[in-house]
Amino acid sequence: MLKKIILPILLGSSIASASEIIFYSTQANPLKEADAMRNDVLIDFDGTVKYLPQEAGPFFSRIQAESRTNSVTLGVLGALHGQYPQIKDSLDTVDDVIAALPSVSENATITALGKLGGDHQKYIPWMQATYLMAANKKALPYLPEGANINALTYDQLAQWGQNLTEATGSPKLGFPAGEKGLMHRFIQGYLYPSFTHSVVTDFRSEDAHKMWAYFRGLWKNVNPRSTAYNLMQDPLLTGEVWVAFDHSARLKGAFDQKPNDFIAFPAPSAKYGRGFMPVIAGLAIPKNTPDRAASVKLIKYLSEPNVQIKTLKATGFYPMVDVALPKDLPANVRIAGKAIALQANAPDALPSVLPVGLGNLSGQFNKVYSDTFQQIILRNADIDSVLNRQAKRLKTLINRAKAPCWAPDKESDGPCPIN
Structure with a gap:
């Protein structure tokens, strides 16, 4: 099976094909981190992902414009907790997704933040720093x-x-x-x-x-x-x-x-x-996304312990799931990582x-x-x-x-x- 990551050429004009997921994110925006996301983190996903990192202003503008015109092309969103309230009306509920991710939801206090003050889950905790x-x-x-x-x-x-x-x-x-x-x-x-x-x-x-x-x-x-x-x-x-x-x-x-x-x-x-x-980044799905099942599949992939380790190496953000950190990581990551997990849990x-x-x-x-x-x-x-x-x-x-x-x-x- 062909597995590939499409490298964006024109960020502003990207339109999803039927077979690709646009992963639109305010995180891993620097060139080095974005390359690591495409070439290390997403490379083994069973599907095609177009990873589009973006500054906060254009990020909000595109989501709100697509939502307003009901012409949604975005599949998965990645953003900090504090960025989501501004677009919460454009987000699909993901109660079914969090229910299928016990390794994430077992941290009830962090998971609850993803409800953005409401009754339904609006984002899935993805990664953290603190x-x-x-x-x-x-x-x-x-x-x-x-x-x-x-x-x-x-x-x-x-x-x-x-x-x-x-x-x-x-x-x-x-x-x-x-x-x-x-x-x-x-x-x-x-x-x-x-x-x-x-x-x-x-x-x-x-x-x-x-x-x-x-x-x-x-x-x-x-x-x-x-x-x-x-x-x-x-x-x-x-x-x-x-x-x-x-x-x-x-x-x-x-x-x-x-x-x-x-x-x-x-x-x-x-x-x-x-x-x-905690500085929490979460994954969300826009309402009326082209292929919700594919979006859910990508979020589940990004929540896998081995993929969370790859994300840590790419971004410096720590896993949301309880996972043993490999010994080949820098000392600071291994020392801090254990304490971060103990603190959050x-x-x-x-x-x-x-x-x-x-x-x-x-x-x-x-x-x-x-x-x-x-x-x-x-x-x-x-x-x-x-x-x-x-x-x-x-x-x-x-x-x-x-x-x-x-x-x-x-x-x-x-x-x-x-x-």
Whole structure:
């Protein structure tokens, strides 16, 4: 049987023949990744696929235009979770597909995000990236008694930090709180969900007050140079920091250069669960697609464990299914991959997706959380005064953007409320 991938020549003028599936994606867009998708990932599919990576603007425009004129040529869509709400009315339901993929659906918390707040599945989780904790193995003997590194609580993290300070004479916890660091993602995706089950609505709640009081206590055992750290791989490698949080891509150097010295592990948990911020890409089918059965077949193929490994090699995104990672992968992939799977599949996993619906106000939204951190933690300002002041800024931004709530906040009809 002839199996081939058609290389697109004119992206804008591509029209599907009866025998091909157009796979239209905002992911794996760079030339190297797109070539790997065609030549490594899709090459063994029993059928013909035209892989068309596209920037977000044209991606939305074509889907909406085809849907509006009922002249759909696209077979499978690939996009980030936060990109799907804009086109959800153009998506077919895929309840039957998720039911046929138990290896994907067993992660109920991630699968539920694919319903986009409704009752029916709108996309199938495809691949993920995320933020993690990392530790020098020298720190492990100082874990609190009875602590499980893969099921740590925030109280245990605080005790661990104190133990390390007492044992070494200097603070060994570290966070990316530099100008170009991702500290705001830790606050939005990890602290707030774990302590409040919210990111926006309960921004200034009693739970939020307790969270900031906790973090102020923990910060006493954080290396003060954290305010200059942008990538945590660097202080991990120098030994300034023994335990750190960062995006997996920003820990890569430590894992690759000294794979025998470091481990990765899931983020800690608190009152409401193990908050974490996955970057999730999903696969969807447009309504009135030319050959739905073929589209379903391609999604099932892309969900196979061996194909998920090929996708990891092509894109750097990790599998959504539980799969043993081969030993020939780079050290950073093997070290981070295990922790990513443990974090996503933890019984108390609480995903907090990247902010949705903010458009060009995203930077100002992030600044609210960064400023709150700086004022409460670095300047020791009154917690309630800061939260009340920043909540007003947050409410103004959300109302300007008309942004409804996103997970883990409860769905809202209009702009996300702030209590």
